[in-house]
Amino acid sequence: MYSALSKLAEAIANALAIAGGLVLLAIVVLTCVSIAGRALVPFDIGVGPIRGIYDMTEIGMAAAIFAFLPWAQLKDSHARVDLFQPVMPASLNRVLDLLFNMAMFVVASVGTYRLYLGMRDKLSFGETTLIAQIPVWQGYAAGLVGGVGFVLIAAFCILRSMRRIAGLPT
Template sequence: MYRHLNRIAERIAILLALASGFVLLGIVVLTCVSIIGRALVPLNIGLGPIRGIYDITEIGMAAAVFGFLPLTQYREAHARVDLFQTALPNAVNLGLDLLFNVAMFVAALVGSYRLYLGMLDKKSYGETTLIAQIPVWQGYALSLVGCVAFVVVAAFCILRSARRLLGRGTVGEPT
């Protein structure tokens, strides 16, 4: 059962990270096209900048950041300060890992809840971006996908840390 959960968590994390990478590549391409179009305006050949590129970039970047969080959590790659880690016994370090994974789960849960409430708020008011008139709630919804996946992966990481603490797993390699 654990191996199955591990595979699911890993696949969710990797798929969202890949999708986020493609979103970032798309933003780069659109930005380049917009810059080229802006440079060609004086030539009067009908090309120009992409209308609302700033709005598209903002939404895409937010969604990408939240899409990378599950993989970061799965791989235990969040920034951490481990000044005393080598001085502490292994059991204490494993206990701290479990504590930190619980804290990340709580942070992910609160973040998802607040994003959800923000999305509902933006949708109820019909707020749109300034230039492209994209409904703002759509950016929240895209970000919420990554944040909910972050909750799921963080929950798995609690299980993984608990197994390590109980001696059923090894640090650095999921079992």
């Protein structure tokens, strides 16, 4: 059962990280096209600057960041201070790892819930971005996908930490 959960967690985190990377690549391409278009305007060549590129970049960056969080959690890549870790017993380090994962689960859950509430709020008021007139709730929804993945992976990491404390294979 744990092996199947581990593979599922890896697949979810991997898929979200790849999606986040593709979003970043799309932002880079759009930005390059917009900059080149802006530079070629005096010569009447090209498409000109892309209208709303700042709005698209803002939404895309937020979605990509949320998409990377599950991978960082699964791989224990979040920033932490390990000043005393080398001198503490391994059993204490495993307990601290469990506490850290529990705290990250709380942070992921609260953050995702608040993101959901923000999305509902933006949807109900019909707010749009200033230039491109993109509905703001769509950016929240894109981030919410990564947020839900973050909650799921954080829950799995608690299970993994408990197995390490119990001496079971992970």
